[in-house]
Amino acid sequence: MPGFSAALAHYDQARAPRLNAALTQGLRDYFGAHTYRRVDREGSFHVNWSTDGSEEQTA
Numbered sequence: 001m002p003g004f005s006a007a008l009a010h011y012d013q014a015r016a017p018r019l020n021a022a023l024t025q026g027l028r029d030y031f032g033a034h035t036y037r038r039v040d041r042e043g044s045f046h047v048n049w050s051t052d053g054s055e056e057q058t059a
Contacts, residue, residue: 013019018039025036035044046056 022036025034028034029036029046030049033046035046037044048054048056
């Protein structure tokens with residue numbers, strides 16, 4: 001059963017239209033203080049990962 005679960009999760013992830021890009025943007029923001037874009041709001045955003053996790057909008 002765990003093998004089938006993992007295979008289904010991998011298939012769902014592979015066909016998700018935005019998951020790969022969103023994951024990459026989040027990792028870049030975490031490791032390099034890059035910004036990311038959201039689909040529900042305009043602008044670029046950055047999260048203060050080392051403090052309280054609050055989200056800041058940047059220009």
